[in-house]
Amino acid sequence: MKLSSVKTANQIVMVVTGSVLIAAAGLKVHHLLTEPIISEGFWESWEFFLIQIPLELGLGIWLVSGLFRKAAWAVATISFGLFIAVTLQKGLIGAESCGCFGRVHVNPWITLSAVDIPLFVMLLIFRPKGQKLFPPPWPSAKHFFGVAVPTFILIAVSMPVLILNKPPDKTDKYEVVKAEEWTGGRTANEKQTAQNPAAEEWPMLKYIDIAESLRSNIVVVTLYNTECDNCHNAILTYDRMSRDMANDNSIRFAFVEIPPYSSQRDSIVPVDTPCLTGKLDSSKEWYIKTPLIVALHDGLAVKAWDTKTPELDEILEAVFAENK
Numbered sequence: 001m002k003l004s005s006v007k008t009a010n011q012i013v014m015v016v017t018g019s020v021l022i023a024a025a026g027l028k029v030h031h032l033l034t035e036p037i038i039s040e041g042f043w044e045s046w047e048f049f050l051i052q053i054p055l056e057l058g059l060g061i062w063l064v065s066g067l068f069r070k071a072a073w074a075v076a077t078i079s080f081g082l083f084i085a086v087t088l089q090k091g092l093i094g095a096e097s098c099g100c101f102g103r104v105h106v107n108p109w110i111t112l113s114a115v116d117i118p119l120f121v122m123l124l125i126f127r128p129k130g131q132k133l134f135p136p137p138w139p140s141a142k143h144f145f146g147v148a149v150p151t152f153i154l155i156a157v158s159m160p161v162l163i164l165n166k167p168p169d170k171t172d173k174y175e176v177v178k179a180e181e182w183t184g185g186r187t188a189n190e191k192q193t194a195q196n197p198a199a200e201e202w203p204m205l206k207y208i209d210i211a212e213s214l215r216s217n218i219v220v221v222t223l224y225n226t227e228c229d230n231c232h233n234a235i236l237t238y239d240r241m242s243r244d245m246a247n248d249n250s251i252r253f254a255f256v257e258i259p260p261y262s263s264q265r266d267s268i269v270p271v272d273t274p275c276l277t278g279k280l281d282s283s284k285e286w287y288i289k290t291p292l293i294v295a296l297h298d299g300l301a302v303k304a305w306d307t308k309t310p311e312l313d314e315i316l317e318a319v320f321a322e323n324k
Contacts, residue, residue: 018065027102063076077124210277222293230290239273243274254276
């Protein structure tokens with residue numbers, strides 16, 4: 001292949017790669033401004049997005065601009081190698097979305113096969129041949145400052161906007177469920193009495209259609225959504241426990257579906273389950289780390305576990321723990 005053809009191919013690949021990064025950064029900005037972020041760790045957190053967005057946007061503009069082409073190519077190649085590792089890890093753990101494109105949920109395996117790997121391979125094949133990694137030669141001042149100054153201004157302005165306009169955790173349209181706000185380490189021995197006015201009924205009950213059935217005795221509530229693999233495992237575990245404890249009425253199990261609801265055909269709850277089944281109110285959009293397991297005693301939230309399925313011994317220990 002002629003050098004001119006390789007150069008043209010490299011320019012196309014770098015512009016395409018840069019455009020993908022700019023689009024991804026833009027979608028993340030939209031996400032941060034329009035809805036809250038829930039995550040299981042720093043790498044999917046709001047704080048990490050604030051770090052990732054300017055880096056992703058800056059690299060995208062750099063690639064499209066053509067400045068210091070070989071250095072930009074090297075950084076992009078390393079970055080996409082890291083993207084592949086992260087996306088692969090998310091695919092292996094069964095994540096619903098790669099998190100690359102904000103509110104646009106894309107399966108990690110699709111991102112890996114359609115975006116990350118193809119761009120990484122094309123970057124390796126169409127390298128900027130005949131160019132030095134570091135200058136000289138230097139680009140023209142007009143070209144350099146024409147790209148650098150607007151880019152720095154854009155990033156400098158956008159970051160305070162993102163920080164100052166962080167969406168609230170609770171509105172009329174949606175709510176981020178934070179279990180620690182209504183458990184706080186409280187045990188079932190702390191009943192709602194005059195001596196303990198702080199003990200209040202589980203706030204989520206007013207949004208659940210089977211609330212009356214959950215207000216007495218010990219109930220283990222599983223909030224789930226159909227697309228969550230861990231939810232499926234939790235439901236099978238507690239369905240089996242309920243069957244094994246058929247003659248013991250001291251503890252009951254309930255499955256509460258988070259909207260959007262599944263059809264009866266797609267439901268992950270066994271049709272003949274002995275457990276209580278209900279639904280969370282669909283008038284709001286709920287942001288919940290699932291499965292969310294909540295141990296209730298007479299309507300009080302004793303303890304909660306998100307993304308974890310505690311065994312019966314752990315649940316009972318939490319329910320009957322002595323006050324400290």
